[in-house]
Structure formats: structure tokens, C-alpha cells
Amino acid sequence: MDWGVVVSGGITGAVGIAGIGGSILSAKVAGKLAAQNLQTRRIYARHLAACTELAKERINYITQPEVGGAAKLAALSDYLTAGAAVIAATAEVQLIAPDDVARLADEVRVALPHFEPSAARKAGDYIDLLMQLISVMRADLGEPVPDEVQPHASGG
Secondary structure, X not given: OOHHXXXXXXXXXXXXXXXXXXXXXXXXHHHHHHHHHHHHHHHXXXXXXXXXXXXXXXXXHHOOOOOOOHHHHHHHHXXXXXXXXXXXXXXXXXXXXXXXXXXXXXXXXXXXXXOOOOOHHHHHHHHHHHHHXXXXXXXXXXXXXXXXXXXXXXXX
């Protein structure tokens, strides 16, 4: 018996099996990472949608002329419901996001109730925070960030 052929064949077989096992493991890890990325995208999108809804409901509430009227009370109810959704969405972001994303998500949440579309400075503060948040979310997801909205450190 030629032991060189047997050993060579055995090594070739072991390498082949290891290669198949490695490929299976690699595919499993890649699938898990893709699923995590998709879940993160959904959480980020839900947060941004909740913030947009709250901004819309804030505008609706503050532009209602009738204090104490049915339309004003309905707008207040919608505004408070949207606020609760932002709080829940922010908490979800804070559970899964890196520190910079979690911090900015909370800063956006805090800025939203002070959003005044008629006051340029306050509207600009919220919009700037929101653009920074979108940038760090995109960076976290591995998506390109346009130069004009590159995240920058906020003072504090």
C-alpha cells in the first residue's frame, strides 16, 4: 500500500470538508449580519418616521386657532400620541445603536417639542440635529454620507 497516496487523499478530503464547513459557516454568519442590518434599518426608519409625524402634528396643533375647541383638542391628542411614538422609537434606537446615534436620537427627541416652523432659529436647530442623526445612522449602516451632511461633533 502506498501510504503517500492514502495520506495525500486523506488530507485532500479533510481540506475539502473543512472548505465546505467554512463556506457554510461563512454563509450563516453573513445571513445573520444581513438580518441584523435589516432590523437596524427598520428601527432607524421607524424612528425617523415617528419624528416626522411628531413635527407634522406639532405644526397642526400650534396652528389651530381655537383654544379649547374640539379641533384644538383633537390636534392635541394627535400631538401627544405622536410624542409617545417618538419616545418609544427613541428607546428602541438607544437599545441597538452605537453611542453617537443613540445620543443624537435623544437630542432630536428633546428638540422636537420646541420645534417652531415660524421661528427660523428653532426650526434650524431641529433640522440640523435631524440631518446629523440621518448622517450617523447612514454611517452606522455602511451607507455613503453626502459631504454636505457629514456628521460633526456637537459641543457640550
